[in-house]
Amino acid sequence: MSPTVPNVLTIAGVDPSGGAGVLADVKAISALGGYACAVVTALTAQNTRAVAGVFPIAPAFVRDQLDVLLADVRIDATKIGMVGQAPVIQAVAERLAHWAVAPVVLDPVMVAKSGDPLLDKSAVGALRETLLPLANVITPNLPEAGVLLEVRAPETVKEMTRAAEKLRRLMRGDDARWVLLKGGHLPGGEAIDLLHDGDRMIELTAERVATRNTHGTGCTLSAALATLLPQSEDVPAAARRAKQYLTEALRHADELSVGAGHGPVHHFHALWKTSQTMRSR
Numbered sequence: 001m002s003p004t005v006p007n008v009l010t011i012a013g014v015d016p017s018g019g020a021g022v023l024a025d026v027k028a029i030s031a032l033g034g035y036a037c038a039v040v041t042a043l044t045a046q047n048t049r050a051v052a053g054v055f056p057i058a059p060a061f062v063r064d065q066l067d068v069l070l071a072d073v074r075i076d077a078t079k080i081g082m083v084g085q086a087p088v089i090q091a092v093a094e095r096l097a098h099w100a101v102a103p104v105v106l107d108p109v110m111v112a113k114s115g116d117p118l119l120d121k122s123a124v125g126a127l128r129e130t131l132l133p134l135a136n137v138i139t140p141n142l143p144e145a146g147v148l149l150e151v152r153a154p155e156t157v158k159e160m161t162r163a164a165e166k167l168r169r170l171m172r173g174d175d176a177r178w179v180l181l182k183g184g185h186l187p188g189g190e191a192i193d194l195l196h197d198g199d200r201m202i203e204l205t206a207e208r209v210a211t212r213n214t215h216g217t218g219c220t221l222s223a224a225l226a227t228l229l230p231q232s233e234d235v236p237a238a239a240r241r242a243k244q245y246l247t248e249a250l251r252h253a254d255e256l257s258v259g260a261g262h263g264p265v266h267h268f269h270a271l272w273k274t275s276q277t278m279r280s281r
Contacts, residue, residue: 006034006076007073008035008036008037008077008079008230009037009039009075010025010026010037010078010081010223011038011078012025012040012080012083013041013081013109014042015044015216016045016046016047017048017215018258018264019216019259019264020218021082021216022038025038025220025222026038027268028223028245029223029224029226031267039062039066040065041057041062042082042084042088048215048264049260049261054084059088062091067095067099070095076230077227077229078102079105079107079223079226080092080106080135081109081223082119083119084120085122086122086125086126089130092131096134097134103137106132106134106138106139106222107218107219107221109218128170132148132171133172135171136177137229137239139221140181141184142154142155142160142186145167149166149170153185154181160194164179164181165196165201167181176197178197180195180225181194181195189207190207190208191205191208191247193239202236204239206243206244209251209253211254213262213263213264213265214250214253214262215262216265217250217265221242225239248269249266249267250265250266255269
């Protein structure tokens with residue numbers, strides 16, 4: 001566990017609405033006691049209803065961002081989100097390997113909440129071959145798991161278990177590497193995730209929160225996990241705390257009014273409540 005405030009790097013795209021991507025990551029990192037740094041991989045024209053366009057950042061400039069930052073700033077954990085294209089994936093993988101940055105949490109972002117694609121189909125292989133082996137934890141949802149495994153998405157907890165085992169094998173590492181397979185797409189009153197390291201299969205459950213404001217849940221969970229890893233005893237402890245944080249952010253999401261589509265979760269639900277209480281005294 002780090003004795004200082006952890007410096008947490010997010011590598012992701014920009015969502016102008018602030019619900020997902022780099023802006024959501026910075027909020028989650030900050031809310032959980034980390035100092036946020038960011039490398040931008042893509043710009044999007046996006047709101048709570050749709051993605052109108054994606055403008056990839058040149059791989060050479062992504063490489064420059066990483067090299068300049070990592071030459072100066074100690075990074076205690078890294079979250080990788082939207083990478084968009086194979087050349088950007090290659091650039092990120094090369095520089096993180098060069099700088100030996102760890103731990104790495106990989107959220108294999110492929111589709112926005114609106115259903116719009118955020119990863120080129122041609123880039124899936126590059127993500128599978130170069131970023132998965134680099135990651136200490138991967139956090140796919142069920143559709144993403146299906147794409148990575150080249151099968152249909154799991155539809156039951158039993159199928160999730162088999163998928164988690166196969167995903168863990170794709171990571172190839174012999175040391176402590178984990179799959180956090182998110183089951184939010186399953187029906188039912190509970191949101192069930194599975195955490196698997198090749199040996200243990202840990203079920204993480206929480207009451208499903210009824211809200212339309214679910215934009216950026218995957219980004220928020222992975223950023224929270226990256227932030228909590230340096231502050232926790234082990235990966236299961238960090239994963240439990242990250243899931244609790246997201247559940248509360250969803251529970252308070254309707255306190256915000258952002259856009260007409262799928263609005264954001266409330267990243268600062270605990271901090272703003274504290275501030276309001278202090279002002280009222």
